[in-house]
Amino acid sequence: MKKAFLIILISGTTFVCLAQSKKITAKKPVSATKTGTGIVIKSSLDSTSYAFGTSIGAGLKTTGLSTLNYEVLLKGLKDAFTGGKVLLTQQQAQQCINDALTKASLVKNKAEEAANRIKYAPIIKEGQDFLEQNKKRAGVQTTASGLQYEVLTPGSGIKPTATDSVQVHYKGTLLNGEQFDSSYDHGKPVTFTLNQVIRGWTEGLQLMPAGSKYKFFIPYNIAYGERGYGPSIPPYSTLIFEVELLKVNGK
Template sequence: MKKFLLAVCISGIAISANAQTKAVAKKPVAKKTIATSKTLPGTIALKSGLDSTSYAFGTSMGTSLKSTGLSTLNYEALLKGLKDAFAGGKVALTQQQAQQCINDAITRASAVKTMAENEANKIKFAPMIKEGQEFLEENKKRAGVQTTASGLQYEVLTAGTGVKPTATDSVLVHYKGTLLNGKQFDSSYDRGEPISFPLNRVIPGWTEGVQLMPAGSKYKFFIPYHLAYGERGAGADIPPYSALIFEVELLKVNGK
């Protein structure tokens, strides 16, 4: 953490210095004396280069820590920790204890931040969530479509007679994936070769659905967002909260 914050600050200082150098080279002007005293209303007077550097380190550290989701700290304790570290004497926490405190705080802050982002996304993508729910509600009424307890829907296009895989098996499949609007985002058919993967390392809808398939089958899966890529989506092609449609052909169960 210390190395990271130091790197951020040094990088910022280097960029700033480089920008100033370019500005001087671009338009030569008479060298001006930089004021050594700058008072920020209600905060602190920066009376020397050391003051400015110290303040710069503080703002750099604060910005970096805030980006993790932390909203506040005990600033007196923070300052005390800095002083103790520079003094090189006895500190209140061992390195292991300090690292554990940092890890716990960032984990909690990150969880809160993620929850807030998810709630904001639910509002932003409410129309997409509604579209998926309405589609699945109507789709399950179609003849031939079956719905599992989890909400996964599937349709048998070709019934195979081979062995069914388990969650720990690796399988060889051909597949095509589309959004509800028909936009294709992936296809092994287009790449000209099937793909092999372990069933316990894909989205939940695949893990559950492919286990229903005897080898030689071809199924069509209608996967609600919580069994697909969830609140995050995947890359630029699969937005958050997307319900997905896959056509999957199980060519072979490779084994565990």
């Protein structure tokens, strides 16, 4: 719509100018444009070629690639476009592209993670400090993964395995006490397979006999990690859950 409006506006302006001048003047020749590389754009073909180049470059930049051998890139572009002999098979070319994009993605993800760790450093420290103090409380036990749990109500039923389906009631809160979810509020328990939830739950629920109620204190790395979850759980959040294991459904 904006493009159409622009065309109409330009056309209308031209019409007014012609009406006022009452004569048609000859078009001035397009002056040559010199780019920063010394290449001179003299024709519409030059402009189109350069435009395609910038478009391809912008697209490649979004992949996370930081540099390429531009002379060889142009060679490959020319060979493919003109039907010349290509130096790599389609399979070899695709493998090179996949490897480069994978490497670029890893570098980009590491950079983003480092930046996020600085950004969310207060949340990370808050979680670490809380867990350090919490593990000193009577009744709180800590596993090798860093998961902390407290038995609120003992149970006498069977314990589930990682591949079992279970039925639970739960309430989840942040360290500041803000509740982000509760099956009690939904009015019914939830059923799921243990290996389909966050690692802290997968590990913790296997410690619980059916009929018991535990309180879990879950570090961010076995909860929702550096990404968090939706608007309610910020990245790097340590979480607290009260969980009732109502039933083990089996595999």
